[in-house]
Amino acid sequence: METAGAAGTHPLERLHRPVIFLGPPGAGKGTQAKELARCFGVPHLSTGDMLREHVSKGTPLGLEAEPVMKRGDLVPDSIILKMIADRIERADCSHGFVFDGFPRTVAQAQYLGELLKQHGFKQPLVMHMVIDPGLLLRRITGRRMCKVGGEIYNIYERPPKVAGHCDNDGGELEQRADDREEIVGPRLAAYEKQTAPLAAYYRRLGRLRDIDASKSVDEVAKLIVEVVSAARQP
Ligand code: ADP
Ligand code: ADP
Numbered sequence: 001m002e003t004a005g006a007a008g009t010h011p012l013e014r015l016h017r018p019v020i021f022l023g024p025p026g027a028g029k030g031t032q033a034k035e036l037a038r039c040f041g042v043p044h045l046s047t048g049d050m051l052r053e054h055v056s057k058g059t060p061l062g063l064e065a066e067p068v069m070k071r072g073d074l075v076p077d078s079i080i081l082k083m084i085a086d087r088i089e090r091a092d093c094s095h096g097f098v099f100d101g102f103p104r105t106v107a108q109a110q111y112l113g114e115l116l117k118q119h120g121f122k123q124p125l126v127m128h129m130v131i132d133p134g135l136l137l138r139r140i141t142g143r144r145m146c147k148v149g150g151e152i153y154n155i156y157e158r159p160p161k162v163a164g165h166c167d168n169d170g171g172e173l174e175q176r177a178d179d180r181e182e183i184v185g186p187r188l189a190a191y192e193k194q195t196a197p198l199a200a201y202y203r204r205l206g207r208l209r210d211i212d213a214s215k216s217v218d219e220v221a222k223l224i225v226e227v228v229s230a231a232r233q234p
Contacts, residue, residue, distance in 0.1 A: 015040040015096040016232050017122035020103070022198055023129025024191045025184070026139035027213045028220060031152050032127070033100035035221055036228070043092050046100040049150060050083055051075060052176070069178055072186030074194055077107050085115060096121070104195045109202070125231050126202045127224055129213035133188075140184050144173040158217065 019036060021029035030046060037044035051069060054062030061083075065075045084102060087093070103109040116123060142156040148171030153160050160167050178187065202208040209227045213220055 015042050015098070015228070018097055018099065018116060018124040019228065020099045020124045020126045020202075021101070021129060022126050022195070022202070022208075023131065023213060024133075024136060024195075025187045026136040026143070027129035027131045028139070028217065029100045029129055031217060032129075032220055032224055033098045034152070036224060037098040039225070040096070040098075042096045042098060044100060045084070045087060045093075045097050045102065047075075047080055047083065047102040047104075048100070050087070070183070072178060072183045072190060074104055074190050077105055077111075080104075080108060081111050084112070088115065088119065099124070103198065106197060106201055109198055123205070124207060125228065126198075126208045127227065128199050128202075128208050128210050129220075130210050131213040135214055136188070137181070137184060140179050140187075141181055143179050144175055146171040147174055148172075 019033075021033045023029050030048075033046065034044050051062070051065045055066045055069070056062070061079060065079065068075050080102065088097065103112050113123065138156055139154060142154040144153045144155060144160075145151070146153075146166035146169065148169045149166065151166050151168055151171075152158075153166075153173060160173065164173050165171065166173060199208060209231075211220060211223050211227065215223070
């Protein structure tokens with residue numbers, strides 16, 4: 001059997017079912033979802049990234065979402081569901097995808113279940129990023145993202161080689177508008193109230209896998225590859 005390290009690739013293997021990353025802001029969903037998607041050559045679908053793109057382009061959707069995101073609340077389900085339904089119809093999704101930050105409410109999860117059925121996909125495998133809450137503030141306030149390629153850094157934990165610039169493309173690094181300390185409380189509250197119940201929802205369905213997200217990036221990536229590989233067994 002082929003084995004893969006954290007940074008391994010699976011050139012001929014397919015992701016056998018969609019993967020969801022579920023966890024509080026700053027848990028490392030984006031970092032790990034990007035890596036897993038790269039490993040399997042499937043799209044990384046981050047509703048946060050999609051919304052930020054709408055905001056930066058000033059689309060009607062972006063204008064509606066911006067104030068909601070700035071105060072740390074969840075964007076209405078109707079907006080998110082339309083965005084996801086349109087996205088997974090695109091050809092690059094035909095071999096699967098990795099969701100990051102979606103679903104975030106039970107209504108979104110129910111809708112996703114139906115959508116996957118309609119498109120002939122298996123039901124998802126959910127990476128539940130379990131983390132010591134004491135680590136979150138440092139991860140969130142230290143986060144910087146590349147304006148060009150969206151690569152994720154952390155000024156304390158994962159600094160770029162040259163301060164302020166991306167290692168991959170030299171792009172300028174910026175802090176997200178909602179990553180300021182005063183917005184962290186409302187975001188965590190929204191997570192506890194609206195998103196945390198999804199863990200019980202997916203656990204009941206037998207689809208949830210707890211991942212210790214307090215470990216280093218490489219250790220977490222290794223745990224995820226093990227979980228995905230184990231779920232492939234008949
Ligand atoms: P999320 O998508 O869950 O909000 P990110 O993947 O953007 O989280 O990570 C949040 C911040 O923490 C980023 O600055 C990232 O570089 C850093 N980070 C991610 N995973 C780890 C880890 N295992 N250890 C230390 N820092 C991490
Ligand atoms: P994080 O990685 O820190 O968890 P995201 O980038 O996933 O944050 O999301 C940023 C913001 O975008 C959220 O605080 C919320 O306002 C909005 N958002 C992203 N995904 C969703 C979703 N699935 N449902 C509702 N709002 C969302």
